[in-house]
Amino acid sequence: MKIREVIRVLDAVVLTGEENLDMDINSACGADLMSDVMAYVKENVVLLTGLVNLQVVRTAEMMDIKVIVFVRGKNPEEKIVDLAREMGMTILTTKHPMFIACGKLYSAGVTGRGVWD
Amino acid sequence: MKEGIISKEYVIPANDFAVAGEASSNVKKILIQLGVEPQAIKKTAVSMYEAEMNVVIHAGGGRAFVEIDEEKILIKIKDDGPGIPDIDLAMQEGYSTASDEIREKGFGAGMGLPNIKKYSDIFNITSQIGKGTLLEITVFFKVKEFIKI
Ligand SMILES: Nc1ncnc2c1ncn2[C@@H]1O[C@H](COP(=O)(O)OP(=O)(O)O)[C@@H](O)[C@H]1O
Ligand SMILES: [Mg+2]
Numbered sequence: 001m002k003i004r005e006v007i008r009v010l011d012a013v014v015l016t017g018e019e020n021l022d023m024d025i026n027s028a029c030g031a032d033l034m035s036d037v038m039a040y041v042k043e044n045v046v047l048l049t050g051l052v053n054l055q056v057v058r059t060a061e062m063m064d065i066k067v068i069v070f071v072r073g074k075n076p077e078e079k080i081v082d083l084a085r086e087m088g089m090t091i092l093t094t095k096h097p098m099f100i101a102c103g104k105l106y107s108a109g110v111t112g113r114g115v116w117d
Numbered sequence: 118m119k120e121g122i123i124s125k126e127y128v129i130p131a132n133d134f135a136v137a138g139e140a141s142s143n144v145k146k147i148l149i150q151l152g153v154e155p156q157a158i159k160k161t162a163v164s165m166y167e168a169e170m171n172v173v174i175h176a177g178g179g180r181a182f183v184e185i186d187e188e189k190i191l192i193k194i195k196d197d198g199p200g201i202p203d204i205d206l207a208m209q210e211g212y213s214t215a216s217d218e219i220r221e222k223g224f225g226a227g228m229g230l231p232n233i234k235k236y237s238d239i240f241n242i243t244s245q246i247g248k249g250t251l252l253e254i255t256v257f258f259k260v261k262e263f264i265k266i
Contacts, residue, residue, distance in 0.1 A: 035228035
């Protein structure tokens, strides 16, 4: 699924990284604890999280995750968006809570699993 | 010193979530520039980042020493923090002494040390109560062409 499709499915807003909208993702990881994200190995991952701080972007950087979705309408501070921009990542925000956002993506066909779960 | 060896040293600040991860980020950039394979870069980046976060959160800061040659990276992370009383226990998935405040910041899943063990090729941890902790992480890799930087 392309990122532009993720945006449509989640009624999301793009905060940075418009240039990646045609990038493909095939699995998703929903987590609020960053070590759980780092235990999850899969390529082309979208990270959904209710946690909003710089370490989310750092974690995504280490894991080569290019797309982060902040759920439940959370809006990151400027410096978070700036760091993501510097890393060439896409940041999305959606009004949907975590469970609903994950469910919507799963129903739309993003069903890839990590290798350690 | 063998040609092509890169040495770096980083100071890891205490309790500063704004700069935490910068050392790992810097090392990741160096490996990308050197043309190291992506899989090995990810293994290194995650291992070092978890170790760096532990020093930020649990040890009041520390230092990272990094050596890179044509076939591997060795990362030593050293702190003068409280030490780990029971390393076997600390290595267990889900074991954490992190406060609720730390958990609210997204850390304290108790998966850091297990993640480091999983991602590194050689992992050594030694700790002395009241003195500090030393982690040695090695990741081996192949480079198509070791680009001198
Ligand atoms: N550098 C360190 N200094 C002191 N204690 C540490 C250090 N690293 C880890 N620990 C201890 O080991 C536990 C497990 O570490 P880890 O697996 O990274 O989980 P977490 O950081 O999420 O608590 C920590 O909660 C802490 O008690
Ligand atoms: Mg940890």
